Amino acid sequence: MRICIVGAGYVGLVSAAVFADWGHHVVCIENDLQKVTRIQEGDLPVFEPGLPNLVKRNVQEGRLLFTADFTHGIQEQDLIMIAVGTPPGDNGHPNLTALWNVVKALKEYARSSMMVAIKSTVPIGTCDAVSRYLNADTEFRFDVVSTPEFLRQGTAIADFLSPDRMVIGCRTDSAKQILKKLFEPLECPVVFTDWQSAEMIKYAANVFLATKISYINTIANLCEEVGANIHQVALGIGLDHRIGPAFLKPGVGFGGSCLPKDTQAIVALGEANGVDVSLFREVLRLNHEQHMRVVKKLEKCLGGLEGKKIAVLGLAFKANTNDVREAPSLAIISRIVELGGQVIAYDPAADMEALRRLLDFIPAADPYEAVTGADAAVVLTEWEEFYGMDLQRVGDLMNNRLIIDGRNLFAPQVMSQYGFHYVPVGIPKQAPVFPITK
Ligand SMILES: NC(=O)c1ccc[n+]([C@@H]2O[C@H](COP(=O)([O-])OP(=O)(O)OC[C@H]3O[C@@H](n4cnc5c(N)ncnc54)[C@H](O)[C@@H]3O)[C@@H](O)[C@H]2O)c1
Structure with missing residues (x-):
């Protein structure tokens, strides 16, 4: 052809x-x-x-x-x-x-x-x-x-x-x-x-995925409070064939050029046609809150961000792409800077020069340069390069051994062996003690 x-x-x-x-x-x-x-x-x-x-x-x-x-x-x-x-x-x-x-x-x-x-x-x-x-x-x-x-x-x-x-x-x-x-x-x-159903299938599929992400992030946030482990919980619910295991990974919220835009489009379509789409409006709101949750964790651990140096590892909205359209990193970096923090960021593929025209941050040549002298590091993209980091070197270079991991890249036990205060998503530091009720 x-x-x-x-x-x-x-x-x-x-x-x-x-x-x-x-x-x-x-x-x-x-x-x-x-x-x-x-x-x-x-x-x-x-x-x-x-x-x-x-x-x-x-x-x-x-x-x-x-x-x-x-x-x-x-x-x-x-x-x-x-x-x-x-x-x-x-x-x-x-x-x-x-x-x-x-x-x-x-x-x-x-x-x-x-x-x-x-x-x-x-x-x-x-x-x-x-x-x-x-x-x-x-x-x-x-x-x-x-x-x-x-x-x-x-x-x-x-x-x-x-x-x-x-x-x-x-x-x-x-x-x-x-x-x-x-x-x-x-x-x-x-x-x-027909044309209309084909067009609707695309939107409906993306909005379902966005909803599933906001759902698992909400469950993960609850896990942090009540002492459950999101990995075990996701395994247990994903084995139910009515639910399925895909898209049950908690994180920093969805981004990219499709899920946010297509969810917004369905909301606009519902409003234009008098259909209640508040479920999807809520998905978007929860997603933004999930981005902000990273900043709140930072603030809580550091007692405020004024004058703090924050290393951001990963700017692309996911691994193996250079795409930063609607990436969680954009909202997170803006908020850190708004609260008085200074950001040093590294990403293996994103166009740093283009990003610097939009955002206030210092680009780093590699993850080690990014974490040097940092009061905390935040992991926002699941790049393979980050899994393989020399954690001893990372800890030695940091001002403070604090890692807020939005992608759950590391095992909490390993991180504590290296002396990090490690904050993943949906995994509590220790199980809370519940009052005994009879
Ligand atoms: N990126 C994804 O993962 C993905 C997945 C499924 C569907 N989609 C959809 O596919 C479409 C394209 O997405 P994308 O991410 O490839 O977009 P993109 O922005 O990466 O690419 C679009 C390209 O079209 C070019 N272009 C614009 N006007 C043109 C014109 N008049 N003549 C020739 N070229 C022109 C732009 O310069 C750009 O290079 C979107 O509707 C998106 O929602 C994207």
């Missing part, structure tokens, strides 16, 4: 590289010329394990091309797939400017009929609106399809290659057949449905 992907971000780059690897001829259009140049030079704008080699191989073998030239890029393609960003906009609704810019350009420059798949996460009703717009007053036919994406950053290629399911919202049999053929290499159930 000849496929054109519009948008060379996390989703677009992975889709383009995998389709090319399956033997298709792929043109990836990116309107940021600097990004195109970087990609052509082999310097990808996103950090995703395995992606540089996959892109390089397919470019070298002539199946994958990057361009900023929209007019030529879209001609004579069997499929145009839109993977541009849909960032948070006003009042919780996503901002669809990039998507509509692409749709308008498609209508303006199309020289033949085409199939247009929307891979970006878009509000319910978007495919319908796009189809009506494209097919009004034109000699060509635009067959619009909804193909929401479920990959996770950090494991994007593996997720793309072995999804739990594919969801395809389409209206014509020809679209169904073409997509069936395209996704033939994947061995997973395929849900063929």
Whole structure:
């Protein structure tokens, strides 16, 4: 097939590289010329394990091309797939400017009929609106399809290659057949449905995951107070097949470019349609409180943050990505600084220079530089590099052996052997003594 992907971000780059690897001829259009140049030079704008080699191989073998030239890029393609960003906009609704810019350009420059798949996460009703717009007053036919994406950053290629399911919202049999053929290499159930249901599935799935995270974080916070251990509790509840073990890891709250934005979008959708979505509004509030809980633990242990030096280990919203969009680190660092603390931060992949334009912190070259002279260290991302730190060296470099671990990277017993005051999530320091009731 000849496929054109519009948008060379996390989703677009992975889709383009995998389709090319399956033997298709792929043109990836990116309107940021600097990004195109970087990609052509082999310097990808996103950090995703395995992606540089996959892109390089397919470019070298002539199946994958990057361009900023929209007019030529879209001609004579069997499929145009839109993977541009849909960032948070006003009042919780996503901002669809990039998507509509692409749709308008498609209508303006199309020289033949085409199939247009929307891979970006878009509000319910978007495919319908796009189809009506494209097919009004034109000699060509635009067959619009909804193909929401479920990959996770950090494991994007593996997720793309072995999804739990594919969801395809389409209206014509020809679209169904073409997509069936395209996704033939994947061995997973395929849900063929209407546009609106496909669009809703994407939001409903993300909001469920966000809710599950806020749920387990709340249980973990309770564990800290009543002497239960969240790891044991999560194991015990996760073995119930009605619940399942995934997404039962407590932490500092969710972040990234999807869960916060998609939960906000569902709240906005509910409000616009008179449906009570207070459950999801609460999920967002609890998530913010979970970020702030880290700061409260710091304040409690240090007796206030005025003049205190805090090492922050990890800025990306999760490990194996350089993405800091809506990362918990942003809210946590801002609050520490607001309370008079000074932050020295380290992350192996995040763009420190870009972040310093948004946040007040000193970047460190490695975790040891970050903790030097620190009154406390806070772990916010579960990077493998942190698991392997020389804890003796960390303790020796710190002003105070205090670690607030938002990711439960270490065993409490080991930390106490190294003399740390160690504060994980959902694991009490010691079991409380309850009054005897008869
Ligand atoms: N990142 C994820 O893990 C993930 C997972 C599933 C779904 N999604 C959804 O997929 C969509 C894309 O997400 P992303 O994280 O890849 O976004 P991104 O911001 O990383 O990438 C989008 C790219 O599109 C480019 N772009 C914008 N307008 C363009 C235009 N007119 N022509 C060509 N290129 C243009 C941008 O410059 C950018 O490089 C979003 O709707 C997101 O919600 C993301």
